[in-house]
Amino acid sequence: xxxxxxxPEATYAALAEAMGRPAPFSxxxxxxxxxxxxxxxxxLRYHLQPDDAAASRPGTFIxxxxxxxxxRFRLAPGQRVVDFGCGPGxxxxxxxxxxxxxxxxxxxxxxxxxxxxxxxxxxxDIDYVHADYVGYRPRGTADxxxxxxxxxxxxxxxxxxxxxxxxRDLIADGGHLLLDVVSLVALxxxxxxxxxxERLLDGFWAAGPYYGVMRSFRYDDERIGLDHYxxxxxxxxxxxxxxxxxxxxxxxxxEFAAAGLRIIETCANVCGDPYDANGEEFAVxxxxx
Numbered sequence: 001x002x003x004x005x006x007x008p009e010a011t012y013a014a015l016a017e018a019m020g021r022p023a024p025f026s027x028x029x030x031x032x033x034x035x036x037x038x039x040x041x042x043x044l045r046y047h048l049q050p051d052d053a054a055a056s057r058p059g060t061f062i063x064x065x066x067x068x069x070x071x072r073f074r075l076a077p078g079q080r081v082v083d084f085g086c087g088p089g090x091x092x093x094x095x096x097x098x099x100x101x102x103x104x105x106x107x108x109x110x111x112x113x114x115x116x117x118x119x120x121x122x123x124x125d126i127d128y129v130h131a132d133y134v135g136y137r138p139r140g141t142a143d144x145x146x147x148x149x150x151x152x153x154x155x156x157x158x159x160x161x162x163x164x165x166x167x168r169d170l171i172a173d174g175g176h177l178l179l180d181v182v183s184l185v186a187l188x189x190x191x192x193x194x195x196x197x198e199r200l201l202d203g204f205w206a207a208g209p210y211y212g213v214m215r216s217f218r219y220d221d222e223r224i225g226l227d228h229y230x231x232x233x234x235x236x237x238x239x240x241x242x243x244x245x246x247x248x249x250x251x252x253x254x255e256f257a258a259a260g261l262r263i264i265e266t267c268a269n270v271c272g273d274p275y276d277a278n279g280e281e282f283a284v285x286x287x288x289x
Contacts (some may be wrong), residue, residue, distance in 0.1 A: 019212045020235050020252050024219055030107075079143040084163075085107075089104060089111075105133045106128075133153065145175070154243055194213070196214075197211070200214060223247070264285055
């Protein structure tokens, strides 16, 4: 067995980089999860498992959430709902069944293809848009804007601000924004860990053979977490940076205020349950100033 002194420099450098602590949001790879042919198929598979919360919430939660949203925002036939990060249409389909005029925006063409097929099969007229929603500017206004499953949290600060400004401009008079985020309670429970495995996550990252390294980091001062994956395939090495910004109600309100938004209600989740200071997530309802 070769001693460490004989290890090729390139291999050592690759492992050192995989273990290194990057600056917060210094590298953003969000698009890979939704545009890579293999990974996007895995993401869709997780989305469509009704009792698996890996990519979306359980079906029973979604139905309860849809019922609460319909009642809380008094959704009526013809009212416009725009769902950012709609995925395979789990919420947009529910909104459309309740009579709303629905637009869904998502980066994953694979998820949108599924959503369009589901809408056609159900006889629902839903406007699906393939776009990176951070830079997308919908036309007109909406009675309700949604961003569900903590999708604000993986974005760097400048992208969050840009998206919140889009929401501000999109909300109609009397309209609302509903979104959820991960809380500081969740950050407190995050551990810094290292995982190494052949075909890490059971083949999630590639169809063929690979080795994966996952290094988790906590940035307490910045209230950020990172799961950094380095994937070693026979012909290439590549990385995924899964960042999460954790929020308190006060820090979220500060970001909203900077974008011209005002939080009017805080809940435990997008089912409208009472706010729980010990919960690992929370949801807010906001209006444009």
